[in-house]
Amino acid sequence: MDRLAGIQEFVAVVDAGGFSAAAEKLHLSRSAVGKTIARLEARLGVRLCHRTTRSFTLTSDGHTFYEHCLSVLAAIDVGEAAVASEKNEPSGRLRLSVPVLFGRRCVAPVIFELARRHPQLRFEVSFTDRPVDLVAEGYDLVVRNAGLPDTADLVARRIARQRMTICAAPSYLAAHGTPATLDDMATHQAILYGQNGNIRSWLFPDGKKGYRTALVNSRIVFDDLETVADAATDGLGLAWLPYWLIGDRVNEGKLVQVLADVESMVFDTHAVWPKAPFMPARIRILIDTLAERLPGITGDSQELDR
Numbered sequence: 001m002d003r004l005a006g007i008q009e010f011v012a013v014v015d016a017g018g019f020s021a022a023a024e025k026l027h028l029s030r031s032a033v034g035k036t037i038a039r040l041e042a043r044l045g046v047r048l049c050h051r052t053t054r055s056f057t058l059t060s061d062g063h064t065f066y067e068h069c070l071s072v073l074a075a076i077d078v079g080e081a082a083v084a085s086e087k088n089e090p091s092g093r094l095r096l097s098v099p100v101l102f103g104r105r106c107v108a109p110v111i112f113e114l115a116r117r118h119p120q121l122r123f124e125v126s127f128t129d130r131p132v133d134l135v136a137e138g139y140d141l142v143v144r145n146a147g148l149p150d151t152a153d154l155v156a157r158r159i160a161r162q163r164m165t166i167c168a169a170p171s172y173l174a175a176h177g178t179p180a181t182l183d184d185m186a187t188h189q190a191i192l193y194g195q196n197g198n199i200r201s202w203l204f205p206d207g208k209k210g211y212r213t214a215l216v217n218s219r220i221v222f223d224d225l226e227t228v229a230d231a232a233t234d235g236l237g238l239a240w241l242p243y244w245l246i247g248d249r250v251n252e253g254k255l256v257q258v259l260a261d262v263e264s265m266v267f268d269t270h271a272v273w274p275k276a277p278f279m280p281a282r283i284r285i286l287i288d289t290l291a292e293r294l295p296g297i298t299g300d301s302q303e304l305d306r
Contacts, residue, residue, distance in 0.1 A: 004072070005036075005039070005040070006036045006037060006039060006040030006043075007040075007069045007072060007073065008026075008073065009022065009026065009028075009033055009036045009037060009040075010036075010037055010040055010048065010065070010066070010069060011066065011069050011070065011073060012025055012026055012033075013033065013037060013049070013056070014049075014058065014062075014066050017056060018051075018056045019033050019034055019037075019051065034051075037049070044061075044065070046059070046061040046065075047059050047061065047062070048061060048062035048065060048066075049062045079278075089118065089120055090118050090120065090121055090280075090281040090282040090284075090285050091118075091120035091121060091282065092120075092280070092282050093122045093123075093124060093140075094121060094122065094123050094124070094140050094141070094282055094283065094286055095124045095125075095126075095138060095139050095140045095141075096111075096123070096124070096125045096126065096139060096140065096141050096142065096143070096286075097125075097126045097128060097132045097134070097137075097139050097141075097142040097143070098125060098126070098127060098128075098142070098143040099127070099128075099129050099143065099144075099145055100127045100128065100129050101224070101225050101226055101245070102143070102145060102162075102269070103125070103127045103143065104127060105244065105245065105297075106160070106244060106294060106297045106298060107125075107143055107290070107294075108125075109293075109297065110289055110290055110293045110294065110297075111123055111125060113289070113293070114285070114286065114289055118282075118285070121282055126139075129195075131146075134154065134272060134273070135153065135154075135274055140273060140274075140283055141271055141272065141273040141283060141286065141287070142271075142272050142273075143159070143269060143270070143271055143272075143290070144156075144269070144270050144272055145162065145267060145269050152275070153274060153275055154272050154273065154274060154275060155272070155273055155274075155275050156270045156271065156272045157270060157271050157287060157291065158268050158269070158270050158291075159269055159270060159271045159287065159290040159291040159294050160268070160269035160290075160291075160295060160297075160300070161266050161267070161268055161269070161295065161298065161300040162242040162243075162244065162266065162267045162268075162269060162298055162300070163242065163243050163264045163265075163266050163298070163299065163300050164203075164241065164242055164243070164264050164265045164266070164267070165240070165241065165242075165243050165246070165257050165260075165264060166185075166202075166238055166239070166240050166257070166258040166259050166262075167232055167238070167239055167241060167246050167249075167250065167255040167256060167257055167258060168232055168235075168237065168238045168239070168255065168256060168258055169232060169233055169234065169235040169254065169255060169256070170253070170256055171235040172232075172235040172236070172237060172238070173256060173258075175235075176188060176189070178258060179238075179258060179259060180259075181259075182204060182212070182214045182259065182262060183215075185202075185214050185215065185216050185238065186215045186216065186217065187217075188216070188217070188237065188238050189217060189218065189219070189220075189236070189237035189238065190202075190216035190217060190218040190237050190238045190239070190240075191218065191220045191221075191222070191228050191231045191232055191236055191237045191238070191239045192216070192218045192220065192221045192222075192228070193221070193222060193223070193224075193225055193228050193240075194221045194222075194223060195223045196223075199221060200240075201213045201214075202214040202240045203265045204262060204263065204264075204265055205263045205264075205265060211265065214240075216238070218237070220236060220237065225241060225242075225245060226245065228241060229241055229245055229246050229249065229255075232246075232255060233249060233254050233255055238258060242267075242298070243298070243299045243300075244297060244298040244299050247299055266300070269294070269298075271286075271287050271290055271291075273287075
């Protein structure tokens with residue numbers, strides 16, 4: 001027996017407020033709709049509605065059954081949409097918010113790749129370091145390097161890991177020596193990163209406390225990481241930067257990694273999106289491609305969460 005038989009007709013009758021209007025909407029005869037509802041009542045063993053030639057009202061059982069029918073039909077709609085989304089070429093608009101520098105250097109190349117591979121996708125990407133309200137501002141997805149929001153309305157997946165490293169120009173090390181331990185850095189000049197008066201501490205893993213803070217001296221603070229890297233390259237001091245930012249300079253000999261044998265701090269980068277019954281193919285392929293490509297771009301190939 002088809003347990004779904006009659007459900008669509010019953011919901012149509014309730015929504016239309018009567019058999020005649022529902023029959024017209026369903027392109028059926030009034031008699032056919034009436035017989036379908038009668039069979040449904042017989043199967044359930046309850047009366048769902050009181051009907052006359054002029055009126056239609058739900059019984060108490062009818063109200064209860066109607067609410068459950070709505071849930072069943074909604075679940076079917078979601079399932080059909082999910083299947084249709086997966087079988088078709090991903091298309092439509094993707095609206096993203098990404099951090100400025102990380103977005104430009106790491107995320108943008110992935111967007112370029114997706115745009116070439118899937119010509120029916122449209123991208124709107126905002127580069128900003130300010131916290132955004134993903135739902136209120138209408139973003140499909142945001143990339144975040146900071147802490148994750150504590151809300152049940154959002155879903156997050158780790159898509160990259162950013163490994164920090166201490167570096168300096170060969171000219172600075174020749175003039176001031178190379179620190180051999182974290183404690184030695186207190187005698188060196190550092191170029192720091194900070195925003196709005198908040199200066200980022202240099203953190204290093206510590207098995208006992210979770211992490212330790214390195215003490216550094218500084219007379220230069222920038223709120224732009226690329227400028228910090230430029231100042232280090234110019235020989236103004238030590239810098240603590242993500243490897244993806246300075247890897248090319250290290251390979252070219254413009255910067256040297258310092259204390260390479262000290263365990264590095266690693267920060268996670270997440271994709272965050274609104275929770276929904278199903279994920280459109282365009283969003284799924286974006287997240288999967290970011291998780292696949294970003295580790296190679298950031299220089300940390302450790303397997304990510306799937």
